[in-house]
Amino acid sequence: MDEVFDITVNGVGHTVSCAPDTALLWVLRGDVGLTGTRYGCGAGSCGACTVLLDGEPVHSCDTPMWSLGTRAVVTVEGLGAPGAPHPVQRAILEEQAGQCGYCLSGIVVTAAALVDSGADLDARAIRTALDGHLCRCGAHNRIVRAVARAAGVPDREEGRR
Amino acid sequence: MIQNPSLVANPLVSQWLDFHEPGVVTARTGKVELGQGITTALAQVVADALGVDPHVVAMRPASTAGSPDEGFTAGSMSIPHSGDALRRASATALRLLRARAAELLGCPESDLRVEDGSFHRGSTSVGYWTVAMSTALDVPVDVEGAPGTPRPTSERTSLPRIDLADKVFGRPRFLHDLRLPDMVFGRVVHPPGRGSTLSAVDRSVALGIRGVLAVVVDGSFLGVVADSERTALEAAAALAAAATWSPPRPDLSDATVHRFLRAAPTVDTPIAVDELPADRPDTTRFRATYSRPFIAHASMAPSCAAAVWDAATALKVWSHSQGIYPLRRDIARAVGLPEAAVTVQHVEGAGCYGHNAADDVAYDAALLARAVPGRPVHVTWSRESELSWAPFGAAMVVDLDTSADGSGTITGWRYDAWGNGHSSRPGTLASPSMLAAELQAGGAPVPPSHDPPEAAGWGIGRNGVPAYRVGALSATTHRALEMPVRASALRSLGAHLNVFAIESHLDDMAHHFGVDPLEYRLRHLDDPRARAVLERVAELSDWSTPVRGDSTGRGIGFARYKNKGAWCAVVAELVAESRVELRSLWVAVDVGAVVDHDGVVNQIEGGAIQAASWTLKEQVGFDAGVVTTATWDRYPILTFSEVPAVRVEVLDRPEQPSLGAGEASMGPTAAAIGNALRAAIGVRVRDLPLTAEHVVAAMTD
Numbered sequence: 001m002d003e004v005f006d007i008t009v010n011g012v013g014h015t016v017s018c019a020p021d022t023a024l025l026w027v028l029r030g031d032v033g034l035t036g037t038r039y040g041c042g043a044g045s046c047g048a049c050t051v052l053l054d055g056e057p058v059h060s061c062d063t064p065m066w067s068l069g070t071r072a073v074v075t076v077e078g079l080g081a082p083g084a085p086h087p088v089q090r091a092i093l094e095e096q097a098g099q100c101g102y103c104l105s106g107i108v109v110t111a112a113a114l115v116d117s118g119a120d121l122d123a124r125a126i127r128t129a130l131d132g133h134l135c136r137c138g139a140h141n142r143i144v145r146a147v148a149r150a151a152g153v154p155d156r157e158e159g160r161r
Numbered sequence: 162m163i164q165n166p167s168l169v170a171n172p173l174v175s176q177w178l179d180f181h182e183p184g185v186v187t188a189r190t191g192k193v194e195l196g197q198g199i200t201t202a203l204a205q206v207v208a209d210a211l212g213v214d215p216h217v218v219a220m221r222p223a224s225t226a227g228s229p230d231e232g233f234t235a236g237s238m239s240i241p242h243s244g245d246a247l248r249r250a251s252a253t254a255l256r257l258l259r260a261r262a263a264e265l266l267g268c269p270e271s272d273l274r275v276e277d278g279s280f281h282r283g284s285t286s287v288g289y290w291t292v293a294m295s296t297a298l299d300v301p302v303d304v305e306g307a308p309g310t311p312r313p314t315s316e317r318t319s320l321p322r323i324d325l326a327d328k329v330f331g332r333p334r335f336l337h338d339l340r341l342p343d344m345v346f347g348r349v350v351h352p353p354g355r356g357s358t359l360s361a362v363d364r365s366v367a368l369g370i371r372g373v374l375a376v377v378v379d380g381s382f383l384g385v386v387a388d389s390e391r392t393a394l395e396a397a398a399a400l401a402a403a404a405t406w407s408p409p410r411p412d413l414s415d416a417t418v419h420r421f422l423r424a425a426p427t428v429d430t431p432i433a434v435d436e437l438p439a440d441r442p443d444t445t446r447f448r449a450t451y452s453r454p455f456i457a458h459a460s461m462a463p464s465c466a467a468a469v470w471d472a473a474t475a476l477k478v479w480s481h482s483q484g485i486y487p488l489r490r491d492i493a494r495a496v497g498l499p500e501a502a503v504t505v506q507h508v509e510g511a512g513c514y515g516h517n518a519a520d521d522v523a524y525d526a527a528l529l530a531r532a533v534p535g536r537p538v539h540v541t542w543s544r545e546s547e548l549s550w551a552p553f554g555a556a557m558v559v560d561l562d563t564s565a566d567g568s569g570t571i572t573g574w575r576y577d578a579w580g581n582g583h584s585s586r587p588g589t590l591a592s593p594s595m596l597a598a599e600l601q602a603g604g605a606p607v608p609p610s611h612d613p614p615e616a617a618g619w620g621i622g623r624n625g626v627p628a629y630r631v632g633a634l635s636a637t638t639h640r641a642l643e644m645p646v647r648a649s650a651l652r653s654l655g656a657h658l659n660v661f662a663i664e665s666h667l668d669d670m671a672h673h674f675g676v677d678p679l680e681y682r683l684r685h686l687d688d689p690r691a692r693a694v695l696e697r698v699a700e701l702s703d704w705s706t707p708v709r710g711d712s713t714g715r716g717i718g719f720a721r722y723k724n725k726g727a728w729c730a731v732v733a734e735l736v737a738e739s740r741v742e743l744r745s746l747w748v749a750v751d752v753g754a755v756v757d758h759d760g761v762v763n764q765i766e767g768g769a770i771q772a773a774s775w776t777l778k779e780q781v782g783f784d785a786g787v788v789t790t791a792t793w794d795r796y797p798i799l800t801f802s803e804v805p806a807v808r809v810e811v812l813d814r815p816e817q818p819s820l821g822a823g824e825a826s827m828g829p830t831a832a833a834i835g836n837a838l839r840a841a842i843g844v845r846v847r848d849l850p851l852t853a854e855h856v857v858a859a860m861t862d
């Protein structure tokens with residue numbers, strides 16, 4: 001049976017009628033019409049669908065609508081735009097840190113939360129924070145470099161030459 | 162002079178370029194964006210040849226309605242073919258425009274100065290676009306002479322990727338994001354395993370869901386169309402639960418895959434046929450067998466397509482296929498329309514590393530869309546389907562039997578390789594090669610893959626022949642004629658295992674004779690460009706200083722891709738304790754004249770990381786006909802923490818023809834890792850991937 005949900009996405013309110021166990025991912029891509037949040041696996045194992053819920057990165061593919069409550073959703077589209085990019089977005093462009101870029105939406109979201117948290121970061125910590133994100137094209141090192149740049153920390157690491 | 166097939170098929174300047182839109186050079190290519198940045202590189206080629214800013218070059222998306230037919234985007238041939246064609250077409254266009262401009266300005270051509278899209282004579286000038294209005298471009302591209310070379314890398318910076326901003330801001334860009342008026346959404350339900358057929362399904366479980374528009378059952382092809390993606394998913398899950406299937410073939414399991422390849426009837430193709438020398442008293446023989454499993458493409462996005470039928474007589478398909486014209490041929494054959502009634506438009510998908518399920522899902526979309534005429538149907542595969550039903554990179558077995566004299570000089574080399582062919586792309590087999598064509602009622606099984614011929618660089622035998630001086634050489638490939646698992650092209654085809662095998666073998670020979678592996682290679686290499694990449698990678702990695710640390714090892718690998726493409730040498734450094742921790746890769750590569758420096762570095766680095774993932778972790782698993790590795794948890798790939806530091810150096814050769822970069826680092830990376838592991842633990846592991854299980858098995862051998 002469908003239920004009605006009022007949700008806030010990137011600061012805009014939407015009313016959606018769907019089955020309560022529908023994953024937030026499909027509501028975003030379909031009902032809300034924001035396709036920047038990507039489907040990769042639907043099982044919480046690739047990170048492509050990551051969004052922020054009240055600032056916390058979560059997998060929208062395994063976030064059922066019933067569990068959302070009043071938490072506000074921010075997607076990659078809500079983090080920045082060409083005229084006003086998030087520092088992570090700007091750094092990824094500056095470092096040309098991507099190949100196909102399918103993985104980038106989720107990575108941008110996680111990295112933005114990481115950088116915005118003000119935590120003490122180094123390259124190793126950035127790698128660990130991104131471990132839930134898969135990238136098949138091998139753009140990892142460029143992405144780490146970009147996030148380190150956005151966080152204002154060096155990208156060098158012990159043990160890797 | 163070698164003919165460029167892209168120009169043979171599309172000889173006119175106007176097929177490549179036009180100046181219809183003021184201020185814009187519209188350039189067309191039949192090569193498609195696979196996430197490798199090719200459209201950026203080709204725009205750079207056109208800009209360089211015409212002397213204009215790259216930003217005025219608009220690359221048209223490839224479509225069978227209007228783009229040159231360039232076959233497949235594969236085999237690292239986009240720069241050699243499309244790049245060469247566009248460069249020559251641009252140079253021809255510039256020659257024609259200059260001649261016409263001279264007429265318009267009433268002066269000899271030698272009085273004209275060409276700058277930024279205009280011809281200048283003194284203080285008067287006329288732009289390319291004005292000149293083009295009265296210049297015929299329906300003339301053949303000049304194919305004689307040097308194509309002209311791009312400016313040296315040092316004189317310009319790389320152009321930023323055309324597509325990247327959209328991706329960073331999450332704007333629609335991928336086919337997955339395509340939304341058309343009246344669009345509806347489809348999903349397919351695949352059989353549980355190889356050889357299963359659909360026994361029965363209760364369609365009403367799906368048709369009872371609000372928003373479901375159609376259920377399509379055709380033999381063992383099962384799919385659903387609904388008004389939203391979430392409803393399609395819900396209905397597909399209901400159908401999957403309601404369907405019963407015959408059991409999969411029981412004979413396919415991890416243990417049987419390689420045995421099967423040797424046991425099946427084969428087509429044997431000799432690559433080299435020297436008589437091997439008889440052993441002499443000082444001869445040492447080296448015999449070993451190497452293998453790799455089936456490997457999944459494992460793109461981050463499951464494959465996707467859209468299709469719409471206009472009445473029953475015209476079909477339009479949107480696809481991220483590597484070959485829009487061959488796909489059109491096979492879809493037309495399969496649905497019984499003339500080719501001209503089918504249009505295939507390319508839209509970008511996620512990273513593509515070979516013949517994945519793009520073509521399969523395009524045909525699925527065509528079949529589902531037939532049930533809802535006039536409405537575009539958008540279909541995406543599930544992750545599970547992608548990891549179990551897309552074609553895999555072919556499993557292979559290689560036997561090497563080599564000999565050397567008392568001084569260590571190689572005197573004989575015998576190579577035999579077994580496997581399925583490496584190509585079952587659409588448009589190339591006796592019957593359509595999309596999965597659903599096999600599943601439909603009366604469908605013929607997809608015929609066994611064929612193997613690219615020598616001119617295309619072989620498939621099983623790609624890089625099967627070493628680049629070294631090896632004395633007498635005998636090399637044969639044995640292509641299996643049974644194909645229980647769909648095998649097709651995956652980045653670098655047979656070169657991944659072949660280079661791993663050759664370079665592992667060579668390392669063991671060097672070790673046997675107490676010679677440094679780099680020195681041993683150089684002793685057997687005459688080609689100066691091969692020597693140059695090896696010497697350069699040795700410098701980069703500080704090869705001459707022994708590596709320190711427990712269980713730490715460093716190894717080297719080299720190949721010239723296809724024996725006629727890019728030269729690439731890699732050094733790997735790793736620590737092998739309870740598992741292998743790959744720390745660093747150094748890569749030196751020679752791709753001739755560099756078109757897009759950052760693009761080459763990106764491709765080579767990405768290739769090295771992907772090859773490291775294949776080599777260290779990846780193996781498609783089977784149990785009684787069922788793929789056991791259908792999720793990321795069961796088919797792990799290298800993670801951020803596991804990715805090594807990678808340093809790439811490109812040896813620029815502005816005076817040499819440009820070569821593709823996409824596949825050159827795969828084999829040498831695998832080889833360098835294998836050799837580093839041998840250096841770290843003193844044991845040679847010959848079965849890929851280099852997992853703890855295979856290491857332990859090699860230790861007990």
Ligand code: FES
Nearest residue numbers: 040041042047061
């Ligand atoms: S799609 Fe959500 S984690 Fe993969």
Ligand code: FES
Nearest residue numbers: 099101135136137
């Ligand atoms: S850039 Fe293609 S998956 Fe990361």
